[in-house]
Amino acid sequence: MTRFLALLAALWAGLAAAAARAETLIAAMSTHQIQITSNYTGSQLTVFGLVERDARTVSRGDPYDIIVTVRGPRRMLLVREKERLGPIWINRSQRRFPDNPVFLHVASNRPIAEMMSPETARRGRIGLANAELPQGNWVDLDPGSTRFRESLLRIMQAKDLFGYEERGVTFLSSSLFSAPIDIAATAPTGSYTVDIVLYSGGVPLARQQTNFEVIKTGIEQRLASAAYDWSLLYGFATVLLALFLGWGASVIFRRD
Known part of the structure; x- marks a missing residue:
């Protein structure tokens, strides 16, 4: 009886696995x-x-x-x-x-x-x-x-x-x-x-x-990599660029 129940359980598991693999x-x-x-x-x-x-x-x-x-x-x-x-x-x-x-x-x-x-x-x-x-x-x-x-x-x-x-x-x-x-x-x-x-x-x-x-x-990836890999140098370059742009704007829009 025990072997029969074990065989029945194994058969049920096999049918369930087959149904799961139907699609x-x-x-x-x-x-x-x-x-x-x-x-x-x-x-x-x-x-x-x-x-x-x-x-x-x-x-x-x-x-x-x-x-x-x-x-x-x-x-x-x-x-x-x-x-x-x-x-x-x-x-x-x-x-x-x-x-x-x-x-x-x-x-x-x-x-x-x-x-x-x-x-x-x-x-x-x-x-x-x-x-x-x-x-x-x-x-x-x-x-x-x-x-x-x-x-x-x-x-x-x-x-x-x-x-x-x-x-x-x-x-x-x-x-x-x-x-x-x-x-x-x-x-x-x-x-x-x-x-x-x-x-x-x-x-x-x-x-x-x-x-x-x-x-x-492109340039976006290179800038992002530079900011991450050389953060100190990138910070100095950003500050210098801001100073240069500010000086350039003051020269261009300067009133005589």
Whole structure:
């Protein structure tokens, strides 16, 4: 009896693994590097993907859904709450968000609310508001943290650094899809990760991850490298340039 139960458990595990491998997600990007030049005003890249399905798999009752999440370099973000005191505004309280992405973009082929329940999205950290929630079961003991998280989303969205496109993914066929991603001119340099997840009926079926980077090129990169590698010399050169420009302006606009 014990051997029979063990065999049954092994068979169940094998069937579950086979079901998990029923779909395979293949993704590629139009470019893996965005170069910032002197006339840079932002850029756009496209994520392409293909859903490979096992021919022996029975057709699913629910359609395929794709959610693409792009995360930029991580920094410590600080949100301050201001309060008006008479004719001036003062900082009342603040919250720190350590190790938070400076750039966060979410795209899906249809609204996430139509794919799954809000509880499922929150538990799976799916969507713009849930992407950076702590993992696991946690209880927020700070009643004001939700307000500060909402303020952070609003501020970053106003800077075009956070965004959600509920129909930003387009299925070109039953298995081929694409998702254009706009990179704002204010997006920081560094490495970006792109997480693509395939869903059906709110259940994740396959996942693929790729990346790209935003770098400076030309005179901008040389100046940035000089300021970092030879900071003292760069400071002296900046002071001398400012003095020279000030003297030149005084000569040009001097009144006789």
